[in-house]
Amino acid sequence: MTTTLDPRYDAHLAALRETIPSAASADAAQHRLVERLSHARTRPAPRYARLAGATAAACAFVAIALLPMLVSRDAIAFADVQRHFREFSTLVMTIDQTVAGTPMPRNTVSATRAGQVRVDIGSDLSVVLDSTRGAGVSLLHAPKQAAPFAFVPGGTGDESLDWLEELRSFQGQAARLPGTRVIGGETAHGWALELGGHRTELWANADGLPLSMSLGDGASMTMAFGFAFDQPLDPARFSLDPPAGYQSLGAED
Amino acid sequence: MPIPEAACLMTEAAETSSPAELARLYGRAVFESAYRVLGDGPGAEDVQQEVFLRLVEKPPREVVSWPALLRASATRLAIDRLRHRRRWGRWYALFGAEAAPAAGPGPDADLARMQRAAQLRDALSHLPARESQVFALRMLEGLEIDAIAALTGLRPNTVSVALHRAARHLERRLADPSNPPETHS
Secondary structure: OOOOHHHHHHHHHHHHHOOOOOEEEEHHHHHHOOOOOOOOOOOOOOHHHHHHHHHHHHHHHHHHHHHHHHHHHHHHHHHHHHHHHHHHEEEEEEEEEEEEOEEEEEEEEEEOOEEEEEEOOOOOOOEEEOOOOOEEEEEOOOOOOOEEEOOOOEEEEEEEHHHHHHHHHHOOOEEEEEEEEEEEEEEEEEEEEOOOEEEEEEEEOOOEEEEEEEEOOOEEEEEEEEEEEOOOOOOOOOOOOOOOOEOOOOOOO | OOOHHHHHHEEHHHHHOOOOHHHEEEEEEHHHHHHHHHOHHHHHHHHHHHHHHHHHHHOOOOOOOOOHHHHHHHHHHHHHHHHHHHHHHHHHHHHOOOOOOOOOOOOOOOOHHHHHHHHHHHHHOOHHHHHHHHHHHHHHOOHHHHHHHHHHOOOOHHHHHHHHHHHHHHHHHHOOOOOOOOOOO
């Protein structure tokens, strides 16, 4: 079977094929690549790998004894983590972001299983979305203004939570991180996985309840998420009506 | 430039090439593959570095063709990045951050060509990952079905089906005037 794109789009395909970087940018990238690789080193082997010889038999015994339990616990635990993201009734996320080392105002995202989402951006702006109605409202708190808008349900209005769908359906390899952390007074176990092309670390308690997540390269951008599942949320926070005292600015596209 | 098919038939021993040597030989080709998908230099450079740093951390054992493997890796990572931009673009905008450097036209740029490239790039970002990767490897990198199957671990028939679906999805999206390219800057 030979598949081609409809000839009407030959120009689109040609345009993409002919997207070529300038020689200067390719040279600069190549130079930086060679420079970076000159400092790159393979990760050191785990310390226990060096314990060959006299302790090898003991290590092998311990590994064999623990392996089935560790494998099954990891598999079940991460499935539990995913289950919380699939089955929540409400979810509140706090998001702390740094861009180029500069911290941004904290944002809080509240979502319900019914498709209502509220994003509070610092203390200045809130955006409320109802994906079932394809309607939303932006609330500017300082001037007390409300700007309603419409969007296409299932289209761009829902894409802000696409990462959640990717996490829910993740079937790749989530690698267990060594050690534990204490998050909100609970002992948390971590996994590393790739979401949206970015390394992501997800931490959950012993029941698989997600507590925090971080992603980013640690240099240009990092995002740290905190989670609270199935907490009661005030329905008024998802109302599309302008709050008392707010001036409605009229519908936007 | 697409990977010559003959290159895919070449057999090389992994131990004969260090990541640094491979970077010297194929670094530019990897950068070009990523740039073609992403349309911007900083993003392509990130992909280029990631391709080779992964080689340092986890070198593959048996490689039939280094140029094919490296360009396929670059294409896959660039597609991931393209999808990530679309997915997170709205967040970045909300938080006042810039998701991706916009590829602005140069002094002699053909604006219409750049717009068509942006439309196809945007349409690719909406495809399922497997479909967009297979499409890019076939249509942009010029790999044959069997070579794509070998590089992705899919069956040739699966590759063909994914390619067919990708083409039909892209045609539908490109034909829909309500789907202008999204920008995330």
